[in-house]
Amino acid sequence: MNKSQENIKVREPLVRTVKRAERSNLDIIKLRIIAFILALVAGGLFILLIGFNPFELYLTIVSGAFRSKMAIQATVKFMIPLLMASLGITLAFKMKFWNIGAEGQIIMGAVFSSYFALFYSDLPHIVLIIIMFISGFIGGGLWGLIPAYFKSKFNTNETLLTLMLNYIALHVISFLRDGPWKDPGSSGFPKIARFEANAQLDKILGVQFGWIVGLILVVVVFIYMVYTKHGYEISVVGESQATSRYAGMNVKKIILRTMILSGGICGITGVIQSAGSDMTLAASVAGGVGFTAIIVAWLANLNPFGILMVSFLFSVLEKGSSVMQSTYGLSTYSASVLQGIILFFILGCEFFIRYKFVLRHKGGNK
Amino acid sequence: MSNLIETKYAIELKGVSKIFGSVVANDNINLNIKYGEILALLGENGSGKTTLMNMLSGIYYPDAGTISIAGDEVSISSPTDAINYGIGMIHQHFKLVEVLNAMDNIVLGTKEKYLKPKILKDKILNISSKFGLEIEPEKKIYNMSVSEKQTVEILKVLYRGAQILILDEPTAVLTPQETEKLFAILRKMKEQGSAIIIITHKLHEVLSVSDRVAILRKGKLIDTVKTEDSNEKQLTELMVGRPVSLKINRPEVESKKTILNVVDLSVMNEDGSLGLKNINFKLKRGEILGVAGIAGSGQKELCESIAGLIKIKSGAVLCNKENIIGKTPDEIINLGISMSFVPEDRLGMGLVGSMGMVENMMLKSYRKSKGFFIDKKPSRKLAEYLKNKLQIVTPNVDMPVRMMSGGNVQKVLLGREIDSNPNVLITAYPVRGLDINSSYVIYDLLNEQKLKGVAVLFIGEDLDVLLELSDRIMVLCNGEMKGIVDTKETTKEEIGLMMAGKSFKGVEGDE
Structure with a gap:
């Protein structure tokens, strides 16, 4: 024993992590801003490395998103599905139900509503649109209900189940495209027909009216979560199921109900994307939005108004980098690298909200 | 050397x-x-x-x-x-x-x-x-x-x-x-x-x-x-840090009427073993029935089965002659039995840690108000009232309760339950983790309830406290009831032996 003691020198470790007291909200915002600036610096280094002027490129991203009316419309178009899907999963996340199946729920919403868009396109326009929204809600809701049912009945892992259902949904589209819903006028090319004008969403200020639905949802979801009994139940279940049972809540019912809503909102996202932007049912209707929404929801701390802001910034980045690509002849991947760097810093700063590093000698020994 | x-x-x-x-x-x-x-x-x-x-x-x-x-x-x-x-x-x-x-x-x-x-x-x-x-x-x-x-x-x-x-x-x-x-x-x-x-x-x-x-x-x-x-x-x-009296009061209450009658209660654990085996006892108004036993002897199962939180295998719990087994917590609350359960796991079961006092006050009562929206006003009033009455230390009633000290958390929980005017109060380890001062506040609160005619089931761990506070003590060992003893006629050693699994003649049943 004595020997081992001699080998270990009296030395404090160089760096150690220490849990800090809870930071104030202002501090947290400051920290995030610093992280964002650092991200821009690091991204700038990357741009320098590939031989461009970082300031010019950053400027292109911002101006690219806003340079013309069309550019702004395109930015908003990116934003609509992201905003809505994030709001949808927020309900589930607040309950600590890890719904990573927004992708599948978006697709099923689009599939259900497309049935009416394709085969009942002669209905009166308003009736048709309302039916499409309702069927989209049901489609997404059902896709959310399946994992919720198994979770509440057999305590299955919702992360796995929602993820798997994404793939099933994706292949449902492929099946419809190659089989029953194949466009007869496409001369053998597997695709689903373009929706008739009657089944397309109207435009307001040059963009499909989905953006209004999105803005309304921000307010509705906020009120639902903060001021209603349902919202209160969701928070309690999320905190502890034991507490909710103790309080006499029907936990199963709450899980099922919330997942129908969560999936349903994602389903409406699918309606808006297919009938408002794609004008057909394409396999890319969700296109990864369901996953990006997870990041958006977390960055916004599950706050609907925060989600509005974060999804806006995401869309600017998305649209701006596509302009940057075409202007400077960059590859798609370099824009993705840039996005990755920014995300890395912002998500990384969450660590510093809860921990700090203590260096040797600083407030340490002696 | x-x-x-x-x-x-x-x-x-x-x-x-x-x-x-x-x-x-x-x-x-x-x-x-x-x-x-x-x-x-x-x-x-x-x-x-x-x-x-x-x-x-x-x-x-x-x-x-x-x-x-x-x-x-x-x-x-x-x-x-x-x-x-x-x-x-x-x-x-x-x-x-x-x-x-x-x-x-x-x-x-x-x-x-x-x-x-x-x-x-x-x-x-x-x-x-x-x-x-x-x-x-x-x-x-x-x-x-x-x-x-x-x-x-x-x-x-x-x-x-x-x-x-x-x-x-x-x-x-x-x-x-x-x-x-x-x-x-x-x-x-x-x-x-x-x-x-x-x-x-x-x-x-x-x-x-x-x-x-x-x-x-x-x-x-x-x-x-x-x-x-x-x-x-x-x-x-x-x-x-100052002189303290170590004596716990035990006021006497006349006219004790049975309110809760537990008959042959058995509970199955998740692993298939019996968590509780044929428990029989009667809980009377105006008494504190202590429950002694080493940790994990079935105390948790006992509380949660009476509160309707876990399924039981067999037996009955009669409250005013009505069997409450098989009813959900929500139905038990609605029956008007007004039973309150203060669980051992305060922040994990009794309270929502990330919420403030106000939102915790309405945990059991939020359903009573009509409509789709929640009404926080009564809870805010209750929170302010309890804060003053029990001297709960918190900067404001909206601060998350998990940031409070253990004693204050316990006061919030017990305060809420007592405010619902229960007939039966079940408390599991109410003073665990509390300093001496807070512990005595809690003992006083329990005695106050006892004097009001509430039947108190007190799950404790410190035998000295159990002996001083309760009127009778039920001893559990491995899910079995080893007997109920009158605290005036028993000793710590006797209870200790019962906790280790020894049954005594004459103390086996209730009555």
Whole structure:
């Protein structure tokens, strides 16, 4: 024993992590801003490395998103599905139900509503649109209900189940495209027909009216979560199921109900994307939005108004980098690298909200 | 060797401080312990005992000050370092692998070559006979009683050659008899030259086992006294900081009518074993029925089955002659029985940690208001009222309750339940983790309810408190009821034996 003691020198470790007291909200915002600036610096280094002027490129991203009316419309178009899907999963996340199946729920919403868009396109326009929204809600809701049912009945892992259902949904589209819903006028090319004008969403200020639905949802979801009994139940279940049972809540019912809503909102996202932007049912209707929404929801701390802001910034980045690509002849991947760097810093700063590093000698020994 | 032991301290702490955010957990602590000595570390919850010991065992690193072991200044930056320095910590919650046997658990994590079972067994038996420990090396952990598991934990650190032993509240899970056995082992280890630090807040144990007592209060070392020159009263005063009366009131209530009748209640655990076996008792208005038993003897199952939180296998719970078994908590609340359950797991079950007092107040009552929206006004009023009445320390009623101290959390929970005017009040470990002052506030609250004619079921762990506070005590052991005794006619020893599984004639049934 004595020997081992001699080998270990009296030395404090160089760096150690220490849990800090809870930071104030202002501090947290400051920290995030610093992280964002650092991200821009690091991204700038990357741009320098590939031989461009970082300031010019950053400027292109911002101006690219806003340079013309069309550019702004395109930015908003990116934003609509992201905003809505994030709001949808927020309900589930607040309950600590890890719904990573927004992708599948978006697709099923689009599939259900497309049935009416394709085969009942002669209905009166308003009736048709309302039916499409309702069927989209049901489609997404059902896709959310399946994992919720198994979770509440057999305590299955919702992360796995929602993820798997994404793939099933994706292949449902492929099946419809190659089989029953194949466009007869496409001369053998597997695709689903373009929706008739009657089944397309109207435009307001040059963009499909989905953006209004999105803005309304921000307010509705906020009120639902903060001021209603349902919202209160969701928070309690999320905190502890034991507490909710103790309080006499029907936990199963709450899980099922919330997942129908969560999936349903994602389903409406699918309606808006297919009938408002794609004008057909394409396999890319969700296109990864369901996953990006997870990041958006977390960055916004599950706050609907925060989600509005974060999804806006995401869309600017998305649209701006596509302009940057075409202007400077960059590859798609370099824009993705840039996005990755920014995300890395912002998500990384969450660590510093809860921990700090203590260096040797600083407030340490002696 | 003996010369060395006399001249050098096993551990010497100089000016050790540890700060968590804005909380000073340990403030400039100077403490030492010799080989061949048992030091008791006494202090209320939150006084910094565990933090101090965690710095010795390498879990935390001090922000200031030095630690010397056997005369040399050292730096303990990980539990491995601590083991290398011969420090072994026995935690309150055992850290054992249930499916392995005792031997495997003992050698687990050591870097040496795996010995043949036979040799290993001899080696372990050798160590255990040296210190007077009893162990079956091949017994699986899941087949062991709590005290056997503790023995394995002790052997684990002895096997690693620990000369310095730290025990964090080792007696919390033991019966009085098992505690005595543990103390005998500790004394034997002391004779062999080990230095032992025992963390506890039970005064009589401090007095019976330790040589010296170090008292911590609010992170500061108040005093170190020789046990033989001290007494219970002096230690309490040092611990609390002012004179305290240690007597708990037990008001008498006439006319006791049975309100809750539990008949042949059995509960199945998830693993298929019986958590409760044919429990029979009657709970009367205006009495406090204490429940004694070592941890995990079925107390949790008892509370939760009465509250409707878990399914029962057979039996009935009659409340005013109506069977409430099979009803959901929500239905039980609606029946107008108004039963309140204060669970042991306060932030995990009774309260929502991330919410403030206001939102916690409406946890059970939010459904009563009409409409789709919640009405926070009544809860806010109640929260303000309780804050003043029970002197709950919190900057405002919207601060998350998890940021409050344990005593205040308990006041919030108990306050909410009492406010619902219950007929039956079930409380599980209501004073666990509370300082002496808060504990007495809680005892007073319970007595107040008893005088109002409420039937109180009090699940406790400190036998002294149970004996003073309750009118009758039910003793549980392994899910079986070993009897109900009148506190005026029983002794601590008798209850201890019942906790260990012995039934007495004449005390088996209720009535």
